[in-house]
Amino acid sequence: MILPKNFIFTQGNLQDFVDCPYRFYLRYILRTSWPALVVDQALEFEQRGQAGGRFHRFVQQYLLGVPPERIDGLVDGDPLPDLRRWWAGFIAHVPPWLEGQRWVEMTVTATLAGQRLVAKYDLILLDEKGNLTIFDWKTSKKPLSAARLLERIQTRLYRLVLLQASASLFNLQPVEPEQITMRYWYATQPQMPITLVYSQSNYENDLAYLTDLIETISNAQENDFIRTADLARCRFCVYRSHCERGVEAGSLDDFDYLDLEQDEADLLIDFEDLPEIEF
Numbered sequence: 155m156i157l158p159k160n161f162i163f164t165q166g167n168l169q170d171f172v173d174c175p176y177r178f179y180l181r182y183i184l185r186t187s188w189p190a191l192v193v194d195q196a197l198e199f200e201q202r203g204q205a206g207g208r209f210h211r212f213v214q215q216y217l218l219g220v221p222p223e224r225i226d227g228l229v230d231g232d233p234l235p236d237l238r239r240w241w242a243g244f245i246a247h248v249p250p251w252l253e254g255q256r257w258v259e260m261t262v263t264a265t266l267a268g269q270r271l272v273a274k275y276d277l278i279l280l281d282e283k284g285n286l287t288i289f290d291w292k293t294s295k296k297p298l299s300a301a302r303l304l305e306r307i308q309t310r311l312y313r314l315v316l317l318q319a320s321a322s323l324f325n326l327q328p329v330e331p332e333q334i335t336m337r338y339w340y341a342t343q344p345q346m347p348i349t350l351v352y353s354q355s356n357y358e359n360d361l362a363y364l365t366d367l368i369e370t371i372s373n374a375q376e377n378d379f380i381r382t383a384d385l386a387r388c389r390f391c392v393y394r395s396h397c398e399r400g401v402e403a404g405s406l407d408d409f410d411y412l413d414l415e416q417d418e419a420d421l422l423i424d425f426e427d428l429p430e431i432e433f
């Protein structure tokens with residue numbers, strides 16, 4: 155095993171391995187920093203990423219009970235006009251879906267295939283019938299299709315961890331997969347969240363897939379971390395000159411068109427005192 159000691163798997167680093175094993179190797183094992191842009195319009199890209207972070211904080215404050223009028227003032231003063239549109243769409247459409255008990259910005263650690271992993275949820279909602287909904291706020295320009303979202307590690311990992319963790323976290327009777335829904339809300343289509351209901355077969359497939367993925371990474375040797383054959387990915391990868399796969403960054407428009415997503419800051423998780431579930 156060449157993984158760093160105490161390595162923690164997240165949806166972000168697992169997705170990196172799926173997208174390109176060599177990128178995982180450079181980023182998490184060698185910890186290689188490489189001074190390159192992800193897209194050509196770097197400033198706009200960075201501004202959009204930062205505005206996404208601010209939007210998440212506004213939503214978090216709202217969910218924790220800060221009056222929306224107080225948040226309106228902060229939103230009005232935001233330098234990015236898009237953020238005002240995102241916030242207006244959120245306030246106009248989302249509150250009626252939030253009936254129930256809320257867990258906001260909740261982080262759960264778990265053990266799978268002998269390795270530690272963590273899932274960080276924007277919001278978990280428990281309704282009076284015992285159904286659980288995971289909400290995830292997205293500010294990317296172009297929403298992914300339901301089919302793409304079902305393939306994403308985030309969907310597979312978050313639903314699985316919640317199913318396993320729910321009984322002990324929320325003092326519930328064991329929950330059936332069909333009681334769990336993942337709802338992606340895109341700020342660019344606020345009235346139409348993408349809703350993915352879990353099932354027993356989803357659960358069994360995801361458990362087998364993620365166990366195999368984590369075992370594969372854990373047992374991999376240096377030569378197993380191969381470069382992706384999908385050259386489109388390299389255009390938006392900071393390591394492209396290191397890999398001799400081009401120097402110029404891809405365009406921001408293509409980034410949106412290819413259904414790529416900006417990295418979530420899941421490395422900023424505080425791992426202290428988190429509830430841990432073993433399965």
Ligand code: SF4
Nearest residue numbers: 174381388391394397
């Ligand atoms: S440039 Fe391409 S091959 Fe190299 S790490 Fe990035 S995605 Fe992988």
